Amino acid sequence: MPRQLDQLPPDATSLARRLASLEREVREMRAARRMTAASVGTLRVYADDGTTLLAELGPDAGNGGGGLWTRGLQDPINMSGYLSSGQLQFRPVEDGQVAVPAGITYDSDAFQYTDLILTSGNVASTAHRAMLTLESTFEGGHPYVYVQAEDSNQCNMDVLGVLTAANIAYGTINITPSPGVPTSFNVTGLNLMGSTFTAFATAQTSLPGTQVTGVGVTNVSATGLTVWLTRTNNTSTGISWMVMGI
Structure with missing residues (x-):
């Protein structure tokens, strides 16, 4: 019957390699266990330690639709966003910090126009969001840039420098x-x-x-x-x- 001493690696270098391999396998098992326990259709990405959650792709119950959240290693400010239906939105990782997230939306009827809309978030649900709309029109018409609040409300614009215009x-x-x-x-x-x-x-x-x-x-x-x-x-x-x- 073999002794326990005979089952150990023959030298310190081999022992260190075995320990490193064992640690790596443990991290992979942790990550696999977390993936298995995740909600159906949710993909989570962890750091090398198998514990720090870096990103999550899946349903976003708070805002509807699917989403991609980046969570870890975003020093100094943790930011997250979700992508759904041509819209990319951003908000702090901590839930409840903003009433409405910021967003980038692309919209087109594939015939007459295309719109790229940048929208600021807001903390209070009653506050107006600033919107910058870049719009192209049908058959070489002049494109437009609109600066306004949502629902065509007033939006102030401060130009830090000299304003020039071709007209x-x-x-x-x-x-x-x-x-x-x-x-x-x-x-x-x-x-x-x-x-x-x-x-x-x-x-x-x-x-x-x-x-x-x-x-x-x-x-x-x-x-x-x-x-x-x-x-x-x-x-x-x-x-x-x-x-x-x-």
């Missing part, structure tokens, strides 16, 4: 008029987007109505405008102007 132009010119005679200056070289154009002009003066008696604009188009100045003397005057296309 807006502005600048400053100087006009030296003949006394009492409307004098013009042609602004050219613009290339504005839009089909209808509106322009504004104002004199840079502290004497409106006395020496500066009038400022106006004519011939407003996508490529330029004519600015007019009338004053009682021939003092060179700065004129600020703006054109907007819609």
Whole structure:
């Protein structure tokens, strides 16, 4: 009858390898047991220790549909999300932390339009969510970007920097008029987007109505405008102007 001593590995290296293999098998058995105990149709992914839950794919009873949740090793903030019916949603791992999760939704009728919608979550169920919609239209029509709250409610937008747009132009010119005679200056070289154009002009003066008696604009188009100045003397005057296309 063999002795217990005869069943041990012959050296320390072999013993260490056997122990490492045994630990690995135990981790795999733990993971398999957790998978077996999981709900039907649920897939869970664990870390090497067989205990830390990294991700879970399966039904999401709290929000409906199926879902993919990432749970572990998301330092410093644990985030989760579920994917269902063309919608990817995000919320904290801890249940009950937000009333409505944030989301990314893709929608299309495969004919006339496609929409990609980014929606912020909110903590209170009565709070409005901010929405950014990227929309393309049928047969090469101009795409649109919408910034609003849900249900077309107001949404404020803060631009940290200089806002530029292809349908807006502005600048400053100087006009030296003949006394009492409307004098013009042609602004050219613009290339504005839009089909209808509106322009504004104002004199840079502290004497409106006395020496500066009038400022106006004519011939407003996508490529330029004519600015007019009338004053009682021939003092060179700065004129600020703006054109907007819609």
